[in-house]
Amino acid sequence: MDFVWIPFFFLSSLVAHVLGLQCxxxxxxxxCLEAQVCPEHQDRCRTTVMTTLTRSGLSTYYDKDCDVSGKANNSVSYLSSNQVVFLAEEHCERELCNEHAPNVLDVLLARGRSPKLMQCYSCSSADGSCFNSSLPQMRCSRPGEQCVDITSFAVPEEFSLDEFHIKGCGQLTHCQVPLGFQNQHSFHLIKCCNSSLCNKETQDYRAYPLPLNGVTCYSCEGNFSHGCAPEDITQEQCRGFMTQCLEASGIDGVSGQSSIVKGCASSSWCNSPYTSIYKNLGALHTRCCTGKLCNSMIIDKTTLKPSPRSQASHNFIAPPVLLSAGLMLCMAYLLSSESS
Known part of the structure; x- marks a missing residue:
């Protein structure tokens, strides 16, 4: 009788493989535990959890789905409108592997037993507190967390959600040195530091941008018919420590179509997963170079193929506890605004 079940299980696993990953x-x-078959271009499962702590208690919001490869696990916590917001995002690649979700209660209980925790300045764009002359402070939740400072905005700004600014505590991959990217569409800057209250800087990078550094790179986002068509590609004057020209090709996480990104980047950004995170691209192939307008290899349909792999290719292996930006920050803005 057991022999009869063997081909059945083999057939079941084969059908699951043909249909695609389930998350x-x-x-x-x-x-929640509602399963679905992922689209072909999405080969990872994701769990995003946002927990808010107020005097009246804890409330948690869960978001689970399929996702593209190349993104790291990240976590961040910060103050917003008299509450503490905890954000965590985790990715995995096995069948239905996103069953469990990070539990902030475990973190808070562990905090009471740890004497060596960082103290950081904290604020968020949700309550407009990041450019105040006096920033509030918060105690981090777990050993190993750093003080973080995250800025992200669209150029030009169209909606209030086009700008995010968060200071607080976090565990972010590749954040030993500042990470930055800019092009005609957006500006992203991530900074971490390892001493208490080290994230005090309150510069408004939109109103007071970083100084020009003399480097010029091609800039675009999209595909060869829209966004990165020859007539759409512009030249970007790079700023600050973003002295590398970046070009990347990958699979758009929503449409499943090929997509391209060009712009200025720091060398640390080139070797990190943040192009995948901020631009929602999977199976990413990234190339960075030094020199005026050197990011010109991907120019037409005949050259949309894996460029020489950087360390940020789809073989990147993320540390186990680390911020996926776009979805998490959007969720943070919406939910903390609603609860304020």
Whole structure:
């Protein structure tokens, strides 16, 4: 009888492979377990959890879905409108592997037993506190967290959600030195530091941009028919420590179509997963170079193929506890605005 079941299980696993990866996919205030088959271009499962702590208690919001490869696990916590916001995002690649979700209660209970925790300045764009002359402070939740400072905005700004600014505590991959990217569409800057209250800087990078550094790179986002068509590509004057020209090709996480990004980047950004995170690209192939307008290899349909792999290619292996930006920050802005 056992022999009869062997081909059945083999057939079941074969069918699952043909259909694609299955992940739990749902959102709400409970740890939901609704499975779906992922589109072909999405080969990872994701769990994003946002927990807010107020005097009246804890509330948690869960978002689970399929996702593209190349993104790291990250976590960050910060103050917003008299509450503490905890954000965590985790990725995995096995069938239905996003069953469990990070539990902030475990973190808070562990904090009470640890004497060596960082103290950081904290604020968020959700309550407009990041450019105040006096920033509030918060105690980090776990050993190993750093003080973080995250800025992201669209150029030009169209909606209030086009700008995010967060200071607080976090565990972010590749954040030993500042990470930066800019092009005609956006500006992203991530900084971490390892001493208490080291993230005090309150510069408004939109109003007071970093100084020009003399480097010029090609800039675009999209595909060869829209966004990165020859007539859409512009020249970007690079700023600050973003002295490398970057070009990357990958699979758009929503449409599943080929997509391209060009712009200025720091060398640290080139060797990190943040192009995948901020631009929502999977199976990413990244090339960075030094020299005026050197990011010109991907120019037409005949050259949209894996460029020489940097360390940020799809073989990147993320540390186990680390911020996926776009979705997490958007969720943070919306939910903390609603609860304020």
């Amino acid at each position: 739990y996919s749902c959102d709400g205030d409970s740890n």
